[in-house]
Amino acid sequence: MPTITQFEIFVKVIDEGSFTKAAQKLHMSQPAVSHAISSLETELGVTLLVRERGKDLMVTDIGKRVLVQVRNLLNSLEKIDEEISLEKGLVKGTIRIATFPSVTAHFLPKIIRTFQQKRPNVSITFKEGSHEEIKEWLSIREIDIGFVVLPCRELDTIPLVKDRYLVMLPDGHPLLQNKQVRLIELGKEPLIVSNGGYEAPILDLMKKEKISINEKYHTSNLNTSLGMIKEGLGVLILPELSLKNLSFPKENVRPLETNLYRHIALGLPSLKGASRTVQVFIEITKELFRETAGRF
Template sequence: MNTIQLECFLAVSDSLNFARAAEQLHITQPAVSHQIQSLEAELNTRLFVRTTRSVELTPAGFAFISDAKDILGRTRAAKARISSSDPGHISEFSIGCPGIPEQNLLPPVLRRLTEEFPRLHPLIKMGPLPIMQNQLQEEALHVLFGFTEEREENTAVPRASSKKTGAFALLAKTPVACILSPEHPLASRKSLSCRDLKDLSILACEPRQTHPVISAVIAPLIGQRSLENIFFCDNLSAILILARAGLGFSLVPDIPGQRALGLSYIPMENTPPLHFGLYYKNRSTHPALKRFIELMQKEFVCP
C-alpha cells in the first residue's frame, strides 16, 4: 500500500468519478484505475462498484475512507518531521480549526510565522472536534484550537471529551455571552441572566459542539420551551445567521477580538469564564510549533 493508491482512492471516493479524480490529481484516468485496482488486490476486497454509468462505494470502501485519511495524515506528519531540517524541502504544519473565530485568528500569525520559516506550508484543517482530537493524538495535526475546563497549563481536559488530548497552552479566559440582534430590546443591557431569556426563542447546537459550561446553562432553557421556540443548528455559522435574522438568542464564548459583525454580545451573569487555547502533543513535534504558540499568545497580550 502506498500514498499514491490512497490519494487516488480518496479522490474517487470524494467525487465518485474517475475522470474528475484524475483531473484533480493531475494524472491520467487509466493511472487512477490502475492504482485503485492494485489497492483492491492488496486489500483483497472491492472498494467501488463500477458500471458504465456510475461509481459507488462498497461498504468496505466506505469503511476504508477513515483509515486512508489516517494513514495519509501520519505519513505527512512523518515527512514533515524528517524533512523540516532539510532546506530543500517544504515543511507542512497542520492546524485544527473547529470554527470561524479560530480561523480568523490565523492570518497575522501565519504571515509572521512563514517569514521566520520560509519553507513552512500551513495546512488548515476543519471538521468535527472529536475527529480532530484523534488526529492530534495520531500526529496528523500539530496543534488544535479548543477550550478546557481546567485552569492550569499542561493539565487540560478538552471539552466534549473525557480523555486527555494533550498539553494545553492558554490564550485567553473568555466570558460566556448571549448573542442577539442589535435591534432586540435586550441588546442594550450590560449583562443578562437566564431569567431575562425565558421568553425568547433559543438557537442551539448539538452538545458535542458546545462547551459543557454552556450546555449546562442551555439545557434547562431548552427544557422550558416548546419545539416551535427552539432552532436546532448544525454549527456556529448557522447560529450566527439566525441570530442576525432576529430569530432568537444563543450563548457563545466571547473570544477577544473575534465578535461576529451584526450581533450584540451581552455577558451572562453567574457563568464562569472558559479557557481558550491550543492543544498539542509536545512542542518538539514540529520545529515551528513553539514559535506558533508564542505568536498566538502575543496576539492576545497585545492590545
C-alpha cells in the same frame, strides 16, 4: 509490496472524495488512479473503497483502519525528509492545520504571516470546520494540528485563551437594563440556537441546573440569527471572539453571568511525536495568543 505512490494516491482519493478529483489534483488520468487503487487492494487482499455509479465513494471499515496507518507512514516520511533538509541547512515541508471561523478570522492570518517569516520554505494548508470535524480529521491524521475547544481528552492539547460567553438581545429588551444576564434568566427567553454549537456548553449547564430551555429557532447562519434578534424573535448566546467579526450593536450585548468559558486550545494526536515544523507553529501560536489574550 505496495508502493509509497499507491499509498499517496489512496489518501488523495479519500481526501478528494472521488477518483476524478484525485486524478486532477495528482495530474494523472482517472484510469491510472483507478488502476493504482485496484492494484493496492489486490496486493493487500482487501477491499478499501466501494465505488458505485451515482453514489458517494465509501471507505470500508478496513479501509478506514488502513488509512490511519498510511497517514502515519506518510507523515513519518515527511519527518525524515524534514530532518535531512535540516541537516543540509534547509527547512522545508508542509504543515496541515484546521480551524473554526472565529480563529480563522482573528488569529490565523497573523499566525501564518509570522510562521512564514520564520519558515519561508514551509507551506501551510488549512481547512475550516466544526469542533467535531476537527477532532475527526486529527484522529485519522488528515491534519497535523488543529484548534479545538476544551475539554478534549482524546488529544494532547495546548491551552491558548478563555473566551467568555455573551448574550445578544433585541432592542428594548428588559435584560438590557442589567449589566449581566444570569443563567436562570435565560430560562424565560426564546433561544436562537446555531448549528455551529457555540451555546452547547451553556445549554448543558442549564440542563444540569434544571433551568428550563426554550430552543425556539435553529439556524445555520449567524447573519440569519442577527436578523432574527433585530426582529425581536429571540436571544442568542455567543462566545465573545465569535461576535467580533459580526455587525451587531455593542449596546445590545451583555455578558453572561457564569464561570463557564469557551477554552480554545491547540490539539494534536501526540505532542511528543510532533515534527519540528509543528513545534515551531505551536510556539508562534502560543506567543500570538499571549499578546492578544488580554483583549478578550
